Amino acid sequence: MAAGPSQDAVATVAPEDDLGAAVADLAASLDAAARAALDAAAILDARGLTCPLPVLKARRALARLDAGAALVVAATDPMAAIDLPHLCTTDGHRLVAMQRGERLSLYVIAARG
Numbered sequence: 001m002a003a004g005p006s007q008d009a010v011a012t013v014a015p016e017d018d019l020g021a022a023v024a025d026l027a028a029s030l031d032a033a034a035r036a037a038l039d040a041a042a043i044l045d046a047r048g049l050t051c052p053l054p055v056l057k058a059r060r061a062l063a064r065l066d067a068g069a070a071l072v073v074a075a076t077d078p079m080a081a082i083d084l085p086h087l088c089t090t091d092g093h094r095l096v097a098m099q100r101g102e103r104l105s106l107y108v109i110a111a112r113g
Helices: 018-028 032-039 053-063 080-091
Strands: 042-046 068-075 094-100 104-108
Touching: 018 032, 018 042, 018 068, 018 094, 018 104, 032 068, 032 094, 032 104, 042 053, 053 068, 053 080, 053 104, 068 080, 080 094, 080 104
Parallel strands: 042 068
Antiparallel strands: 068 104, 094 104
């Protein structure tokens, strides 16, 4: 049996993907510095995952990033709106931007450093 992608992998999302469109919409609302960070960001697709998985996967992904590098977390779990900002506070990361929608929320987090 062929091995599939790791469950902890940080996804790369094509622009034609609906997640890619949501990230593009978020980028349009940011200032130039935040937009530049977003352009180089890794994307963690946590859609469909429930608490505590989005924050656990975000913590693991952030640990692998260089200081100041950005991670975009896409989550459908409403608890992520509480859990991800709390993760930033407790672990020393910076929440750069947050966009909450009816079903999908995006969080841009800069790794501590």
